[in-house]
Amino acid sequence: MLGQFGPLTQSARALQNDGSRRTNREGKVCIQVEVLGKAASPWTNGFDPEQKPNFRKLLTAIRAHGIPDVWPAGKPKATAAEVAKTPRNRTTWQSKGGHFSHGQAPGQTHWDPGAINTDIVPGKAASDTGDGGSSSGPDTYTVKKGDTLSAIAKAYGTTVAKLVSLNGLKDADELSVGQKLKVPAQAKPAAQYEPFPGAAFFHGGRHSPIITAMGRRLVAEGCSAYVGGPGPDWTNSDKASYRKWQVKYSKEHNKGWTGDALDGIPGKESWDALRVPKG
Structure with a gap:
């Protein structure tokens, strides 16, 4: 069962303020989803999205508001003790769009929802670095028809010279469709193109x-x-x-x-x- 208690463009009130900051109003949109369940047994265990049309509609609505399929602060922790050891990074919360658990939002005392499956609530989770940030290792981009190295560099917030160096290319024209390029993971935007809304x-x-x-x-x-x-x-x-x-x-x-x-x-x-x- 899925119920909506307010417009998605208007923030809900399930988050505490982070000091003087109004946490509920961070970002362009702040969609809060509450699931009835137990954190000790994550609700994604045995959950099949193909059998849940309302869940798929919810994801479609979230994506339509430009929220990318990423977990900027990493995968949600399994227990309250693990959450207590991990700082709720304010910079990540205030500057990165995507999915966050209650236990990752700054200013909160709740630690839920437990170790939910981030393949079901889709998104690539950033590598844990202790502060909720991501690792600095390179990511991979597959060259598509019409791509240029300058366009790829712009999309990933880097330079043509750095991509040439990172990939051992002889020059900027050395590209072919299907080619795998190393790109700086820390510079990668949440999404360059609109994700498929369903x-x-x-x-x-x-x-x-x-x-x-x-x-x-x-x-x-x-x-x-x-x-x-x-x-x-x-x-x-x-x-x-x-x-x-x-x-x-x-x-x-x-x-x-x-x-x-x-x-x-x-x-x-x-x-x-x-x-x-x-x-």
Whole structure:
């Protein structure tokens, strides 16, 4: 069962203030989710998201507000004793978007929710470093069609020279589709592109800037069926345009594409390949 007690754009009141700071109002949005359960037996044990449509809708709504699939302060701790040993880093809380447990928010006395599975509440957890920060080791980026080293450097907050050095490249033009590049993990943004919001997101009546951004990418890919627009409302023109993209993407993968259906409703594989810019 899923119940909503207030608009997602208005902060709830389940967090204590951190001294004089109004913790509930940190960030662009502050969505608080309460789960009825026991921290000693995390609610994600045996939980199957595929059998929980309301849970999937909740994640879709969270992503639609630009909250990335990451855990900036690391995986939630299993016990109160572990939480007590780990500082609730204020800088991480105030500067990094993503998922946080109650036990990671500064100014709180609660330690829940226990060691929940961060694959189910999706997101890459930062490596624990004692202060809730992340390790400084390199991450990996897979080069996609149309990528340039300068664009990748900008997205990861670094320089072309550093990427050339980090990867042992001879020059900045030494790129090929599918190539794995080392990138500075500490400089990686929460998300460069809009994460897939789920097929259920796309229906008549949906109004979102994500749809506008998607439409502009479809036009750029030569897959437009628009007469006017694109705009923020999901329409038959969006559906027809997206089907053109699905067909194009399928033909480019002449191995016989087995991704989402060619029905104009976005699926994760074709969505990720479209690379819709994050607003």
